[in-house]
Amino acid sequence: MAGDTQQTGTEYIQHHLTNLTYGQHPENGWSFAHNAQEAAEMGFLAVNVDSLGWSFGLGVIFLLLFRWAAKRATTGVPSGWQNFVEMMVEFVDGVVKDSFHGRNPWIAPMALTIFVWVFLMNLMDLVPVDVIPWLMLQAGVHFQKIVPSTDPNITLGMALAVFGMIIYYSIKIKGVGGFLGELTLQPFSAKNPVVQAVFIPINLALELVGLLAKPFSLGLRLFGNMYAGEMIFILIAMMYSAGWVLGTFGGALQLGWAIFHILIITLQAFIFMVLTVVYLSMAHEDH
Amino acid sequence: MNINLTLFGQLVSFLFFVWFCKKFVWTAIINAMEERQKKIADGLDAADRASRDLELAQERATERLKEAKHEAASILEQANKRANQIVGEAKEQARAEGDRLKAAAQAEIEQDVNRAKEELRKKVAVLALAGAEKILQANIDESANSALVDKLAAEL
Numbered sequence: 269m270a271g272d273t274q275q276t277g278t279e280y281i282q283h284h285l286t287n288l289t290y291g292q293h294p295e296n297g298w299s300f301a302h303n304a305q306e307a308a309e310m311g312f313l314a315v316n317v318d319s320l321g322w323s324f325g326l327g328v329i330f331l332l333l334f335r336w337a338a339k340r341a342t343t344g345v346p347s348g349w350q351n352f353v354e355m356m357v358e359f360v361d362g363v364v365k366d367s368f369h370g371r372n373p374w375i376a377p378m379a380l381t382i383f384v385w386v387f388l389m390n391l392m393d394l395v396p397v398d399v400i401p402w403l404m405l406q407a408g409v410h411f412q413k414i415v416p417s418t419d420p421n422i423t424l425g426m427a428l429a430v431f432g433m434i435i436y437y438s439i440k441i442k443g444v445g446g447f448l449g450e451l452t453l454q455p456f457s458a459k460n461p462v463v464q465a466v467f468i469p470i471n472l473a474l475e476l477v478g479l480l481a482k483p484f485s486l487g488l489r490l491f492g493n494m495y496a497g498e499m500i501f502i503l504i505a506m507m508y509s510a511g512w513v514l515g516t517f518g519g520a521l522q523l524g525w526a527i528f529h530i531l532i533i534t535l536q537a538f539i540f541m542v543l544t545v546v547y548l549s550m551a552h553e554d555h
Numbered sequence: 556m557n558i559n560l561t562l563f564g565q566l567v568s569f570l571f572f573v574w575f576c577k578k579f580v581w582t583a584i585i586n587a588m589e590e591r592q593k594k595i596a597d598g599l600d601a602a603d604r605a606s607r608d609l610e611l612a613q614e615r616a617t618e619r620l621k622e623a624k625h626e627a628a629s630i631l632e633q634a635n636k637r638a639n640q641i642v643g644e645a646k647e648q649a650r651a652e653g654d655r656l657k658a659a660a661q662a663e664i665e666q667d668v669n670r671a672k673e674e675l676r677k678k679v680a681v682l683a684l685a686g687a688e689k690i691l692q693a694n695i696d697e698s699a700n701s702a703l704v705d706k707l708a709a710e711l
Contacts, residue, residue: 291559307557314559323565327572334580341587343594357584376585377577385572416565421558425565432566 277506284397284502287316287419288411302410316419323416326388327381334384356384360541368545370441370552375545378433382426383541386490389417390533393497394526397505417494417536420487427487430544434482437551446554451475482547486540493536497529680708 282304289307290300291314300317301307307314337353346354360380368375392415404412416422438447455474456467504525507518684704 289557289559310557310559312559314557314561315564316559316561320561320564320568324568327568331572331575331580334576334584338580338583341583343587343590346591353584354588357581357588361585374573374577377581378573380581381569381573381576385569419561421561422565424558425562426569428562429566429569 280506281499281502283411284401285413285499286411287413288318288409289314290317291315316413316421318412318414319416319419319422322392322414323385323389323422326392326416327385330381330384330388356380363542364545367542368549368552370549372437372548372552375548379541379545382544383537386417386426386540387534387537389415389422390494390537392416393418393494393501393529393533396522397498397501415494415498417490418498420491423491423494424483424487426540427483430486430547431483434479434547434551437548441552442554451479486543486547490536490540493532497525497532500525676708680704683707 286304287307288300289310290298291307291310292298293301293306293310296306301310301314333349334353337350341350341354357380360383361376364376364379395414400414401412404410413419435447438450442450452468452472452475453464454471456471458464458467501522504518504522507514507521509515510518684701
């Protein structure tokens, strides 16, 4: 187990679900939080160093690897890594061409970034839950959550960026009037101006909910799936301290869940990408 | 599980990564792929054209071959005809030459026979004259007798 002394199961789980947070504590000032409660007390002025660090690091790895292929991209016979990168690019390009009907050179690279980056973040889920926290503990770091996508800050941060793009492109393509019209003049509309005036607040309420639901569903879907998967890995890992019979059983379970999880992490990355593309496609559609 | 500045950190990283990906990854790879696509399409086109050319060339070659055969056959025929003609002419010439030679030989033979006859006649006349001289033992006037002898010789 990751703790240095005997822990209860609850403590073990909580320990695994606590981020390494650096922030302004009301009493301790700018410092690392020593427990989940302190992290909560820091409020908004805090950074989950582990989530952000792993997320940024994985993003950098992704871009370096792909940049390497892009630099050496030849029009001749591609080989090895370039082949793989081209396969990914072609796959993402296909998805974008299928579901995005506007003209925007940013959508496809964004979709590629989302897909590969989210996939890499999810992939950290397959690293046995105790390995890196234990290594970090040897280095004196008490908390470490290595799967960035189990942190709602990460998933909602990306969803928020997507939301910002939805608003930006909606206004850019349709104009402020067009965007407001979309929010207020449908789904209910009438010829009679009085009836129409009655409909406007109803429409606005409905459409606003729909609009706001997009980033939340996007971010929380990824977070929920990854968080639940991580939780099951932690629960399975608890079996290792319960004797060799349960431990062996736990090993088999972990293997099975990990194999199944390969599907989930890919699928979630794909869903995040496709939904982003679809939302942005809707933002580009002019009625 | 607290919402904090991490959110904005992620948001900014995301936007930065998207920008980087578009600027330094996506464009280069897509360009390379499109260029390769074009190259392959061009190559296929060229191959198509080449095979069409080949077909055409083969057709032309066959045509030429046929023509050549035809020509050869006609030349051969002509040559045969000419050969026959030459042989016929030669035969004709040979026959004429043979005839001519034969005629000449016959003429010569006839001439020889005539000459021999003449000589013989003369010799017989002389002989006869000598015989008569011997018989008569007398000197007969030669000039008087020569007419007689000539007459005798002509009768021979």
